Amino acid sequence: MKKIRTDLQSRLGKGRKKHCGLQQMETFFQLNDLTATKELLNTIMSYALKRNSWIKEDPSVIYHFHQAMRSFVRASYFLILKEKKFVVNTQLEDVSPLALGLLSEKEYQNPLLVFKKAFKEYSIKEFDYFISGMVYFSMGIYDKLPERNMINPYIHMIKMLDAAYLIIERKEKI
Structure with a gap:
């Protein structure tokens, strides 16, 4: 009889x-x-960086978030691969600092710069490692903190979310 193995790896995308x-x-x-x-x-x-506490969210919500962020990182990478087909430069008219978020004025004009900068510093595997480590350390109490710097990938993730939302928003206006 043949043993059938189930692939538990994410099939998103x-x-x-x-x-x-x-x-x-x-x-x-x-x-x-x-x-x-x-x-x-x-x-x-924040829970990943705390030593004596764990997140109160349902683990299924955290797992869904983990998988969604992994697919988001891959979608971001595919977007910069095909950037020649997709131009989103816009002129900056009086934009409030609240609308900019963490983005600079240049990044607000051309959100693809955010993705280029992020993937110049980190690869897809490094973002996966960051997301997995962040989820792992937030779900339990551990003696040791993560061995890598988690702040820089976190900032890149926030900026990528803002830039992606801008791209989608501008695409819908066209």
């Missing part, structure tokens, strides 16, 4: 073509609210 990063981002924002995602990312990050 595996059957799709690699050039549909924008579609994957649209789907991500249809299923996840920007502010709720940023709040959960912030909460997970």
